[in-house]
Amino acid sequence: MDVVSAHNLTKIYGKDKVTAVNGVSFTVSKGEIFGLIGPDGAGKTSIFRMLTTLLLPENGTATVGGLDIQRDYKQIRKQIGYMPGRFSLYTDLTVEENLNFFATVFGTTVKENYDLIKDIYIQIEPFKKRKAGKLSGGMKQKLALCCALIHKPDVLFLDEPTTGVDPVSRKEFWEMLKRLKTQGITILVSTPYMDEAVLCDRIALMQKGTILSINTPQAIINKLPDRLFAVKAGNMYDLLRTLQRNTNISGSYSFGEYVHVVLSPSGISPEDVQSYLQQQGLTEIEWKKATVTVEDCFIKLLRE
Numbered sequence: 001m002d003v004v005s006a007h008n009l010t011k012i013y014g015k016d017k018v019t020a021v022n023g024v025s026f027t028v029s030k031g032e033i034f035g036l037i038g039p040d041g042a043g044k045t046s047i048f049r050m051l052t053t054l055l056l057p058e059n060g061t062a063t064v065g066g067l068d069i070q071r072d073y074k075q076i077r078k079q080i081g082y083m084p085g086r087f088s089l090y091t092d093l094t095v096e097e098n099l100n101f102f103a104t105v106f107g108t109t110v111k112e113n114y115d116l117i118k119d120i121y122i123q124i125e126p127f128k129k130r131k132a133g134k135l136s137g138g139m140k141q142k143l144a145l146c147c148a149l150i151h152k153p154d155v156l157f158l159d160e161p162t163t164g165v166d167p168v169s170r171k172e173f174w175e176m177l178k179r180l181k182t183q184g185i186t187i188l189v190s191t192p193y194m195d196e197a198v199l200c201d202r203i204a205l206m207q208k209g210t211i212l213s214i215n216t217p218q219a220i221i222n223k224l225p226d227r228l229f230a231v232k233a234g235n236m237y238d239l240l241r242t243l244q245r246n247t248n249i250s251g252s253y254s255f256g257e258y259v260h261v262v263l264s265p266s267g268i269s270p271e272d273v274q275s276y277l278q279q280q281g282l283t284e285i286e287w288k289k290a291t292v293t294v295e296d297c298f299i300k301l302l303r304e
Contacts (some may be wrong), residue, residue, distance in 0.1 A: 002028065002030075003030045003064070003155055004027065004064050004186070005027045005028075005062060006025055006027070006047070007061050007062065008024070008025055008060035009021055009023070009024045009057050009059075009060035009061075010023055010057055010059040011043070020043050020046040022209040023059070024047060024060075024209070029186075033178075034188050034189070034202050035189050035190070035199075035200035035202070036191075036203075037194065038192065038205060040192060042206040042207050044159065044160070045160075047190075048084075053073035053077060064079070065080075078106070079154045080155045080156070081149055085160040085161075087132075087141075089140075089144055090132060093131065094132065095127055098147060099146055106150065107151075108150065108152075110150065113152050116149055117145075117149050117150060119176065124139050141161055141165055142173075145176065149185075156187045156188070157188050157189075161173060163193075170196075177189070177199075194295035194298060198218075202214065202217075203216075203217055203220070205301060212298070212301040217294055221297060224296065224297050225265055226251075226300075227262070227265065228289070228292050228296060229270060229273075229287060230290040231258060231259045231260075231277075232284070233277065233283065234282070235282070236254075236259065240259050242276075248272075249267075250262040250267065251303065255290075255295075
């Protein structure tokens with residue numbers, strides 16, 4: 001069953017007619033963690049704001065829980081939880097006061113739905129008397145998630161929830177999402193971090209308002225037919241420039257401390273590339289087969 005359905009959603013801003021979302025279509029099944037993956041400016045936030053009834057689309061339709069985002073916006077708002085990218089709770093209220101406030105807004109109490117937020121709240125409970133503005137980044141995100149969940153929503157929208165959060169808190173946050181999924185909550189999450197894509201059930205890779213590919217992370221990775229290698233050399237800048245001059249190489253780009261080299265299945269051999277690099281004067285060459293990631297697939301899609 002599709003809990004969220006978007007068809008040809010389009011959003012245009014301002015007098016200059018800047019297209020932030022360009023005819024986007026996708027569906028999300030009940031109990032799924034669905035990720036919108038892409039850099040800043042890809043259109044992720046605009047999609048979330050349309051689906052949560054905060055923005056009207058120029059074109060297209062969408063439903064959340066079977067309700068139309070324009071006609072049934074009041075009912076949708078009662079059934080969803082939304083955690084925007086920017087911390088939007090009341091910084092001059094304490095942790096406890098923020099949680100009680102949002103529970104009251106939705107006509108419930110913290111006690112009534114405590115079981116839903118218990119695993120998250122116990123981590124911030126020692127700071128319940130502290131003002132929200134004084135919390136660390138990770139603690140702010142946990143409080144925001146509690147407030148988004150306190151009315152027991154059917155669908156949870158999380159807009160870049162781990163941006164600016166330390167690695168440990170990022171890991172903890174995703175573990176919390178997996179636990180929420182087991183309680184039947186459908187989760188839509190956006191992130192610019194490609195390594196988080198594999199934590200979703202399905203993902204949509206986005207760039208400049210369009211969807212490049214939708215599938216499970218592994219299925220997207222499996223679609224890359226090319227051979228991928230990681231290469232190092234004494235001079236990394238010269239290495240990249242030298243690789244990019246060779247037209248027999250399908251692609252090369254910086255990837256962490258290595259340069260990733262893409263070779264077509266029937267093209268030049270790795271041994272020929274290594275010989276070429278040596279002939280060009282590169283030294284201290286380190287060459288190994290690389291594991292394809294979602295980021296490699298994203299880069300390939302951008303270049304097509």
